[in-house]
Amino acid sequence: MPATCTPEGQPLLCRTCQRTVIVEPSVLARDVCCPRCGSLNWMAELSPAEWVEAQTWLRSVQRSWWRKVWDRLVQRRQSEASAK
Numbered sequence: 727m728p729a730t731c732t733p734e735g736q737p738l739l740c741r742t743c744q745r746t747v748i749v750e751p752s753v754l755a756r757d758v759c760c761p762r763c764g765s766l767n768w769m770a771e772l773s774p775a776e777w778v779e780a781q782t783w784l785r786s787v788q789r790s791w792w793r794k795v796w797d798r799l800v801q802r803r804q805s806e807a808s809a810k
Contacts, residue, residue: 736774738767739781744788746781 735750738758742765751758751769758767 736769736777737781738769738777739784740765740767742767746785 735748737746738749738760739746740760740763743760743763745760745762747761749758749761749767749769756769758769759765760767
């Protein structure tokens with residue numbers, strides 16, 4: 727099982743498990759393993775406020791994308807149901 731989160735560090739939205747976690751990246755490579763799923767992520771040089779803003783924006787984009795996928799699935803099911 728991967729390690730647990732620590733309260734200090736920077737927020738990270740894991741690209742694999744899509745969870746926001748607080749991590750401390752390595753000093754030189756700025757890489758970090760997600761404590762939830764263990765996947766390797768790289769972090770850019772951003773201030774904590776910039777990280778929060780970037781993570782919030784990313785979550786909103788992902789929600790928008792999933793909403794579009796859901797709407798398409800609903801439309802497809804409705805068109806299949808009306809064709810029967």
